[in-house]
Amino acid sequence: MKGQILNRMTPYFFMAPAGIIMAIALIYPLGYMMYGSLLDWNPSQSIGEAEFVGLKNYVTLFYDPAFRESLGVTLTFAFFVVIAEMIIGVGLALLLDRNIRGMSVLRTLFILPMMIAPVVVGLMWRYMYHPSIGIFNRGLDAVGLEKVDWLGQNALLSVILADIWQWTPFIFILSLAALQSLPQSALEASRIDGATGWQQIIYIKLPMMLPILIVTALLRLIDAFKVLEVILVMTEGGPGLSTEILALRISRTATEFRELGVAAAMSNYLLILLMILTVSMFAFTRWQERRATRLAAAIQEDA
Amino acid sequence: MLTYLSRTTLAASTALAVIAGAAAANPYAEYEGTTLVVNFPAHPHYDAVMQILPEFTKETGIEVEVDQLPYLKMRERQTLELAQEEGEYDLIGYVVFSKADYVYADQLENLAKYFMNPKLANPAYDPADLIDGYVYNIGFAGGDRGYLAGKTGSLFGLPYGSETSVLGYRKDIFEKHGLEVPETYDEMLALACKIPELEPGMGGLSSRAASGHHAAHAFLLHLNPLGGAIFDEEWTPVMNNAEGVQAAEALKTIVDCGPEGASTFGFGEALGAFLNGDTAMFLDTSIVAGQIDNPDKSKVVGKVGWAMHPMGTKRASQTGGFGIGIPANAEHKDAAFLLMQWLTSKEGDKMVALAGGNPSRFSTHADADVNAKFPHMATFGEALKHADPDWRPIIPVWGKINADLGTTLSKVLTEDLDIQEALDGVAQRATVIMDEAGYNTWK
Numbered sequence: 001m002k003g004q005i006l007n008r009m010t011p012y013f014f015m016a017p018a019g020i021i022m023a024i025a026l027i028y029p030l031g032y033m034m035y036g037s038l039l040d041w042n043p044s045q046s047i048g049e050a051e052f053v054g055l056k057n058y059v060t061l062f063y064d065p066a067f068r069e070s071l072g073v074t075l076t077f078a079f080f081v082v083i084a085e086m087i088i089g090v091g092l093a094l095l096l097d098r099n100i101r102g103m104s105v106l107r108t109l110f111i112l113p114m115m116i117a118p119v120v121v122g123l124m125w126r127y128m129y130h131p132s133i134g135i136f137n138r139g140l141d142a143v144g145l146e147k148v149d150w151l152g153q154n155a156l157l158s159v160i161l162a163d164i165w166q167w168t169p170f171i172f173i174l175s176l177a178a179l180q181s182l183p184q185s186a187l188e189a190s191r192i193d194g195a196t197g198w199q200q201i202i203y204i205k206l207p208m209m210l211p212i213l214i215v216t217a218l219l220r221l222i223d224a225f226k227v228l229e230v231i232l233v234m235t236e237g238g239p240g241l242s243t244e245i246l247a248l249r250i251s252r253t254a255t256e257f258r259e260l261g262v263a264a265a266m267s268n269y270l271l272i273l274l275m276i277l278t279v280s281m282f283a284f285t286r287w288q289e290r291r292a293t294r295l296a297a298a299i300q301e302d303a
Numbered sequence: 304m305l306t307y308l309s310r311t312t313l314a315a316s317t318a319l320a321v322i323a324g325a326a327a328a329n330p331y332a333e334y335e336g337t338t339l340v341v342n343f344p345a346h347p348h349y350d351a352v353m354q355i356l357p358e359f360t361k362e363t364g365i366e367v368e369v370d371q372l373p374y375l376k377m378r379e380r381q382t383l384e385l386a387q388e389e390g391e392y393d394l395i396g397y398v399v400f401s402k403a404d405y406v407y408a409d410q411l412e413n414l415a416k417y418f419m420n421p422k423l424a425n426p427a428y429d430p431a432d433l434i435d436g437y438v439y440n441i442g443f444a445g446g447d448r449g450y451l452a453g454k455t456g457s458l459f460g461l462p463y464g465s466e467t468s469v470l471g472y473r474k475d476i477f478e479k480h481g482l483e484v485p486e487t488y489d490e491m492l493a494l495a496c497k498i499p500e501l502e503p504g505m506g507g508l509s510s511r512a513a514s515g516h517h518a519a520h521a522f523l524l525h526l527n528p529l530g531g532a533i534f535d536e537e538w539t540p541v542m543n544n545a546e547g548v549q550a551a552e553a554l555k556t557i558v559d560c561g562p563e564g565a566s567t568f569g570f571g572e573a574l575g576a577f578l579n580g581d582t583a584m585f586l587d588t589s590i591v592a593g594q595i596d597n598p599d600k601s602k603v604v605g606k607v608g609w610a611m612h613p614m615g616t617k618r619a620s621q622t623g624g625f626g627i628g629i630p631a632n633a634e635h636k637d638a639a640f641l642l643m644q645w646l647t648s649k650e651g652d653k654m655v656a657l658a659g660g661n662p663s664r665f666s667t668h669a670d671a672d673v674n675a676k677f678p679h680m681a682t683f684g685e686a687l688k689h690a691d692p693d694w695r696p697i698i699p700v701w702g703k704i705n706a707d708l709g710t711t712l713s714k715v716l717t718e719d720l721d722i723q724e725a726l727d728g729v730a731q732r733a734t735v736i737m738d739e740a741g742y743n744t745w746k
Contacts, residue, residue: 042699043382044408066707130572131564132581151567152717238514239567239717241710255379256516257703258404 037264043254050261057265067266069241070249077156077245078224081163086217088164089171090209094201096172097179107176111169118166122233125162126151129234155235155243162230167223171216178212179205211285218281222274246270330422334638335364341642342381343396344374344625347590348464351660352646358654359645365638374398374625385410390632393639396463396625399441403697405628406444411459412629414442417640418458425644432649432664436690437462440697441626450697460628461647462663467612467690468524468621469683471577471585471595474608476502484608488529488615491584492553496560498583506562508584509576510554512716513569518554519709520570524586525550527691529615533704533733534696538742540733542708543726546616551715551722558716566716578603586612588621589683593659609679611686618689624661656680700740704733 032047037057041050061067092110096103113121128135129150137147150158182205190204206213228247231237237244237252244252246266254263343349349371356367370392372380378401384390385405397405405411418424438461439452446456470491472484480501485491495507510524511517526532531546541547558565562581565573570587577585578594578601585591594600595607612620627646629639645651647663656662656673667673668684695701711729714720737743 042404043379044386044404044410046386066710131567132562147563149564149566152564155567235567236513236515236517236569238518238710238713240514240714242514244514244710252515252706255375256706258382258699259703 033264033267037261037268039261039264040259041261041264042258043260044258053261057262058269061262061265061269066241067249070244070246071269073156073241073243074225074245074247077160077163077227077243078221080160081167081224082217082220084160084164085168085171085220086213089168090175090206090213092168092172093175093179094205097176107173111173113166114169116166118227118229119233121162121166122230125158125165125230126234129158151235152239155239159231159234159243162234163224163227166230167220171220174212174216175209178209182208210288214281214285218278221277225270225274330425331363331365331641334635334641336366337635337638338366338368339393339635339638339642340368340370340391341394341396341639342370342372342377342384342392344377344398344464345371346374346396346464346625347593348625348655348660349396351655351658352464354658355646355651355654359642359651363641363645365642367642381405385630385632387632389634390630392630393633393635394627394642395630396627397460398625399465399623400695400697400701402441402444402460402626403450403699403701406459407699410631412631412633412636414458414460414629414640417629417637420637423637423640423644425648428644428648429666432666433647434462434465434663434665434687434690436467436622436687436692437465437624437626437663440622440690440692440694441465441624442628443692448693448696451692460626461643462624463627463647464625464661465622465663466588466590466624466661467683467686468587469589469679469686470610470612471591471607472610473580473583473603473606475606476505476583477608484610485613486610488525488553488613491586491613492556495557495584499560502583505580506565506576506582507560508557508586509561509565509568509573509582510557510586511568511570511573512554512558512561512566512713513572514713515706515709517569517709518712518716519705521557522550522554522708522712523695524612524621525553525615527619527694528612528617529553530617532693534737537746538737540704540730540737542733543723543730547726548722551712551726554712555716555722566713588623589686590624590661592677592679592683609682611682611689619691619694620686620689622690622692622694698740700736703736704729707732 036047036050038052038054039047039050040053040056041047096106096110116124127133129137131137131147131149131152134150136150140147148154186204186208187200190200195203225245226247227245228251231243231245231248232251235243237248247270250263250266250270253259253266343352353369353371356369360366370380377396378398381392381395381397381401382404384392385395385408402411418430435452438458439446441462442458442460443452443456444450444459446453470485476482476498477484482494482497483490485494491508498505498507511521523533526542526547529546529550531542531544531550533540533542535541561568562576565576568576573587574585574591574594576582580602592609596604598604612618627643629636629643633639646655649664649666652662652664652667653670653673656667656670657676662668662673662680665684665687668680668687670680674680695705708729711720711725715722715725
């Protein structure tokens with residue numbers, strides 16, 4: 001009897017260290033943030049001194065136009081950067097997936113931008129966008145075109161361009177790895193059947209890469225929601241709130257406005273948003289896999 | 304016998320006098336060997352302080368370990384440190400808007416007990432010589448409106464690395480076109496837009512304008528001289544009255560007639576434009592004087608003259624920058640006070656001014672040696688007489704109102720949002736913030 005109980009408990013003993021680490025490293029801080037979001041808490045107080053206000057922070061935020069604007073900016077930013085980066089990154093990978101001389105050097109060069117510290121990227125682009133000494137306006141001026149007010153009238157676009165420059169290599173490198181691990185047999189079969197390059201890309205390469213592309217897009221999306229330093233350095237969220245993405249608003253709420261409870265509630269909104277996106281993306285992949293299995297089964301039955 | 308006695312008495316009294324004299328001459332003896340840990344901002348003034356600290360150690364035997372951080376980082380670090388039971392810092396340099404937070408949370412020592420202690424307080428300190436606007440703005444709390452001088456207030460810190468606003472102008476450009484240095488706002492605004500016509504490619508006046516803190520700061524620079532205010536006596540937001548609108552219009556005129564891309568300039572870009580020779584005027588903090596005369600950083604060395612912040616309906620220049628205070632959880636409070644007193648004493652203030660810092664005393668601004676090295680110091684001293692301690696409200700919720708003001712003004716500058724509508728919005732939101740913070744409890 002005793003042995004039986006011990007046997008049944010064994011797996012839990014083995015799982016215990018992982019469980020404890022999870023509890024300390026994940027659940028505790030998360031719980032702390034959840035609890036913090038229910039408080040009227042400024043950084044000069046310890047968490048015990050802060051006043052409990054229930055869901056007030058969430059309700060206030062829900063009706064706060066600045067928060068809503070910031071959420072809108074975040075969604076616009078994330079949407080455009082991920083789409084643009086996916087198209088350019090996958091496109092580059094398809095172009096460079098071949099054996100030409102110096103390819104390894106070229107690949108290394110392509111991934112350099114994502115290795116640069118975000119603050120440096122921010123500063124670099126800020127100066128490139130500078131109205132009078134920046135390279136873009138000097139270039140435009142040199143060819144006789146009108147100068148552009150990059151960080152003034154077109155701040156969000158400018159920030160999006162900088163992010164695309166920095167993070168397209170991430171999509172590129174993962175897409176390239178996915179391409180190179182595709183089974184050659186399918187590609188050879190299509191070649192024998194006379195498929196053109198475009199047909200190969202559309203009907204074979206892209207569908208086979210899709211699971212990896214979805215995970216890549218998801219990773220980028222999560223990152224795009226959290227980007228902070230580049231925008232902080234480039235525009236500090238301005239002009240107005242036009243580039244104030246949520247991560248920046250959270251940081252300002254905690255440090256400038258000294259409202260830790262509201263900042264925590266904001267982080268929770270962001271977390272919920274990311275959870276919804278992640279779950280729906282995985283649900284979509286699962287649905288696709290099932291559909292593929294069903295189709296395969298139907299084909300087999302037909303055969 | 305008598306001779307012997309008198310000799311002995313003489314010897315004894317001499318010995319006593321020597322001992323007493325030694326004790327009087329060295330009030331630091333008790334603290335010799337103490338190591339103070341201080342937290343200062345990375346700022347030109349505190350870079351100058353670093354040069355004079357060895358002198359303090361030599362004179363007193365008290366060692367000083369400095370943790371210098373960029374000021375926003377410093378503020379974050381202090382927020383955490385001051386909330387501990389036992390803090391790491393014995394003395395902190397704090398940015399002016401932290402005063403409200405620290406004093407309200409009971410985290411700074413009231414300095415009364417130190418100035419009352421005869422063993423610590425130096426009778427030659429001469430507090431009357433400290434610049435009034437700075438002391439009340441940075442060191443005082445609990446007086447009128449809670450953050451100003453007044454019968455109910457007391458001292459929690461001393462100004463150190465404080466700054467006011469002055470007008471820098473290009474002497475060569477002004478001379479070339481026979482222009483007068485502006486005395487009033489009307490003259491300054493007219494000149495700001497005339498200069499780009501006289502000197503094509505050059506902006507009139509470079510100002511901060513970027514969204515948030517920068518735009519709010521630039522607006523505040525004009526608000527008080529033009530007769531406006533953020534709140535009235537009863538804490539009702541009035542930044543949207545006629546004077547407020549006039550101040551925002553002044554800012555918009557300055558930005559529109561400023562150098563290219565001025566609407567996104569932070570402090571660095573605004574100063575950079577002036578140093579680069581892209582604008583003929585610069586209206587901002589006095590802390591930049593050192594950089595303007597540094598040939599490594601400036602293309603306008605020797606070409607810049609200084610004048611007082613122009614008048615609107617009154618003279619009211621900025622008060623801002625830093626002060627020093629003793630954290631309530633400090634370990635070596637008495638020794639920290641001695642350092643604080645030494646740094647802000649007449650001698651210490653002169654020493655730091657000569658090393659390139661911003662003096663806190665009227666006498667230092669008038670000092671011959673300091674003026675020989677920095678000729679602009681006399682003008683700065685004159686400007687300081689008009690430094691307005693109520694330049695901005697130093698209350699805990701100011702950060703939030705300031706940010707809203709700054710982002711909304713940025714929309715005025717870049718998206719052509721109507722000024723009255725924009726300021727009405729800020730006033731409306733500020734009313735809610737003030738109400739939540741309890742400022743309407745007694746109404």
